Amino acid sequence: MRIKENICTLVLFALLVILSTVSLFIGVLDINLLALLQGDSHQLGVFVISRLPRLLAILCTGIGMSVSGLIMQQLCMNKFVSPTTGATITSAELGILIALLFMPQSTLWSRALFAFVCAIAGTWIFVWFIQRIQFKDVIMVPLIGIMFSNVIGGVTSFLAYKFEMTQSLSSWLVGHFSMVLQGRYELVYMVVPLVIAAFVFANHFNIVGMGKDFSKNLGVNYNLVLFMGLSIAALITASVVVVVGAISYIGLIVPNLVAMFKGDKIRGTLVDTALFGALFVLVCDMLARVVIAPYELPIELIIGVIGSILFIGLLFYRLKNGRRSFKLKSRLQSPSVSGCCQTVANLGEN
Numbered sequence: 001m002r003i004k005e006n007i008c009t010l011v012l013f014a015l016l017v018i019l020s021t022v023s024l025f026i027g028v029l030d031i032n033l034l035a036l037l038q039g040d041s042h043q044l045g046v047f048v049i050s051r052l053p054r055l056l057a058i059l060c061t062g063i064g065m066s067v068s069g070l071i072m073q074q075l076c077m078n079k080f081v082s083p084t085t086g087a088t089i090t091s092a093e094l095g096i097l098i099a100l101l102f103m104p105q106s107t108l109w110s111r112a113l114f115a116f117v118c119a120i121a122g123t124w125i126f127v128w129f130i131q132r133i134q135f136k137d138v139i140m141v142p143l144i145g146i147m148f149s150n151v152i153g154g155v156t157s158f159l160a161y162k163f164e165m166t167q168s169l170s171s172w173l174v175g176h177f178s179m180v181l182q183g184r185y186e187l188v189y190m191v192v193p194l195v196i197a198a199f200v201f202a203n204h205f206n207i208v209g210m211g212k213d214f215s216k217n218l219g220v221n222y223n224l225v226l227f228m229g230l231s232i233a234a235l236i237t238a239s240v241v242v243v244v245g246a247i248s249y250i251g252l253i254v255p256n257l258v259a260m261f262k263g264d265k266i267r268g269t270l271v272d273t274a275l276f277g278a279l280f281v282l283v284c285d286m287l288a289r290v291v292i293a294p295y296e297l298p299i300e301l302i303i304g305v306i307g308s309i310l311f312i313g314l315l316f317y318r319l320k321n322g323r324r325s326f327k328l329k330s331r332l333q334s335p336s337v338s339g340c341c342q343t344v345a346n347l348g349e350n
Contacts, residue, residue, distance in 0.1 A: 008261065012275040019282050020059070024051045026286060028294045049182045057180045057188050058285050059278045061240050062250065064191035066277025067198050067270065068233035069251020072123075074209040074266055075229045076130065079259070079318055080142035082252035083237040087145055089248065090152040091122025091234075092241040093173055097156050101163055112187055112242045119238040122152060123230050138318065175247035175300030177285055190239040194232050195274065202267040205229050247281075247300050249307025254280055256314050 024047070025031050031051065035043045069082040076086070083089050095118030099111040126148055130141050160166045198205075208215050208225045215222040240247070254277040255269070262269045281299070284306065288297040 009272055009275065012272060012279060016059075016275055016279050016282070019279065019286070020055055023055055023058075023282060023286055026289050027051065050180075053182050053185050054177050054180045055282075057177055057185045057244060058282050060188040060191040061244055061247065062254075062278035062281030063195060063274040064188070064236040064240055065247065065250035066254040066273045066280075067195050068236040070255040070266060070270065070273050071198055071205060071229050071233045072251070073255055074205050074264070075226055076127065076141065077209055077211075078130075078138060078141045079256055080138065080252065080315075081145060082249075082255075083233065084248045084252055085142040085145040085149070087122045087126045087149040087152055088119050088234050088237045089241060089246050090149045090156065092116075092119040092238040093169075093246060094118050094122070094152055094156045095238070096173070096242065097159055097165065097169055100165060100168060101159065108184070108187060108242065112239065115238040115242050116235055119234040119241075120231050122148075123234045124227065127226070127230060173241070173245045174298050175245035175303070176288075176296070176298040177244060178296050180244070185243050187239055188243045191236055194236050194239075198229075198232055199267070199270055201225070201228065202270055205266050245300065247303055249303055249311065250277060250281060253307050253310045253314065256318070257310070260317075 025033070027046075027050075029046050031043050031047055032040075036047060065083065068088075072081045072083065072086055072088075073079050092115040095115035096111050098118070099106050099114035103110055126145055129144055129148065133140065133144070156169070157166075160169045204220055204225045207218055207220045208222055208229070212222045215225070237251075255273050258269050258273045258276055262272055281303070284302040285299050288299045288302045291297055291302075
């Protein structure tokens with residue numbers, strides 16, 4: 001029975017292992033498994049310095065951005081909130097620009113520090129805005145986030161033009177994995193402890209997602225958990241942006257797709273969201289490497305095209321069906337009964 005319940009998780013894990021192995025052998029330089037086993041120094045160098053770091057960065061990016069999107073959606077009680085629509089990515093970009101302006105010789109970790117501070121601040125300000133909206137329409141909240149992101153992006157562009165940093169900023173922030181090499185990507189490992197922390201506090205995020213009054217009745221410090229969760233999501237996003245660049249839609253699309261089949265409880269969907277996020281980014285990266293081989297497309301382009309199509313589909317689905325999953329909808333004939341049962345189930349789980 002336990003295996004049957006986790007069949008989806010097992011399938012995602014198996015696919016991820018298979019495709020991860022395949023991705024190690026995709027690239028301009030051919031790598032032969034037999035030569036690796038025989039200890040060929042050239043091929044071992046390419047494998048250790050380039051292919052393996054790239055794979056690890058892809059996995060950390062997919063897992064981190066998906067989990068951060070899941071946390072933000074739960075805490076903001078809106079399925080269209082994510083690092084993309086919550087100003088987290090653009091705030092991290094502004095932090096990197098500030099570091100480049102005031103500390104031109106700064107290291108990767110110094111730029112990451114600026115990105116962390118700005119990402120956390122931008123995310124907190126966004127949530128402060130939406131908490132003061134009396135009628136939180138499902139579309140209004142992400143629209144406010146997009147407008148706020150555009151304001152921050154406008155400030156970033158203005159500063160970049162004023163100080164002639166446009167080219168440096170654009171080359172730094174375009175999402176791609178082609179420059180991920182040994183010694184330049186290790187910062188993304190910060191995703192691992194942050195995702196573990198998200199799993200530890202998953203039940204607290206569920207409770208806070210039910211509202212302030214509900215949290216107080218259960219003895220949970222609403223503000224503390226809210227800001228802790230948002231800070232975790234912001235730190236994950238900033239660490240990815242510093243290493244890989246800005247990659248949109250992952251934190252928006254992946255949690256929604258998983259929630260359609262697994263429900264909204266974080267602890268029940270966190271592992272599947274992380275696995276599917278890593279798988280999604282890995283597939284997009286493999287497409288980016290083979291579409292115009294031997295050249296490579298930025299992964300932001302591939303994810304942008306696929307993510308835009310999926311986002312439109314999710315938008316129509318959420319507007320029509322709310323938070324109901326495919327599983328519940330298939331078992332219950334009456335939409336009204338399905339909605340009531342979903343509400344009761346969510347209350348029972350939390």
